[in-house]
Amino acid sequence: MAQTPRPTHPLSIDDAWAFTTAHAATTTFFFDFDGVLSPVTDDPDASQPAPAVLGVLERLAGAVQRVAIVSARPVSFLRSRFASLERVDLYGLYGLEVWHDGEVVTEPAALPWVPAMSDLAEQARAELPADVLVEYKRLSVALHYRVAPHEAGTVERWGHEQAERLGLRIQAGRMVVELKPPVDQDKGMVITEGVRNAGCAWYFGDDMSDIKAFDALRAREAVDPSFFGVAVAVANPETGAEVSSAADLTLDSPDAVAEFLTNGLARF
Ligand SMILES: [Mg+2]
Incomplete structure (x- = not known):
């Protein structure tokens, strides 16, 4: 297994694929x-995978040990977009939900928060400006201001007030503030467990x-000299610079991700 030496960072894409195919x-x-x-x-409800994504993930799942999607979306949403991919594992709500053996498994510590989150979503719809989109996700509430960027300050203030009042955690993202239960679960923890x-x-x-997930790959490399992790950023005008600076390489768009994987798959 170890004939291919672990590539060093900053890495060459060729070396990264060579190691990956040798350790598929x-x-x-x-x-x-x-x-x-x-x-x-x-409208977050309207988003769909880029056209080439489903086919390329299916092929990738056949080429390597495991493919998983780790999202802030609920598993129910991910299932609606990826139901045809039987071999792709789904982590929803930053890992509070996992799609496993045909059912959603929810982190038990988060379940008591469902009623509070439902109430919070209702309150957000009543109190925030109408152009702030409130996404109720059962175990969290996301407040999107993409179509109302001038409301960023209002949304952040309201979010912090509610977080303090209810003892919730805040996750900031691209034109979104999300309120989550005070349960220790994030993408970094999903990856730490997933790469064991x-x-x-x-x-x-x-x-x-996603930077927490990148950090989890680095942490694994630090304790296991045979492990190789690759952090890939996807460019965007909001958080792109910060995410890119934490990554090994940056791709331009979801279409570019599909193309990058297609090219990589040709090496298997
Ligand atoms: Mg994202």
């Missing part, structure tokens, strides 16, 4: 959804919450 049986590919597999849309027995892992992300 212990390699996992993790993807964020919004902004990575799907172009970001004004992996020889190689890639993570594709575009937002602040």
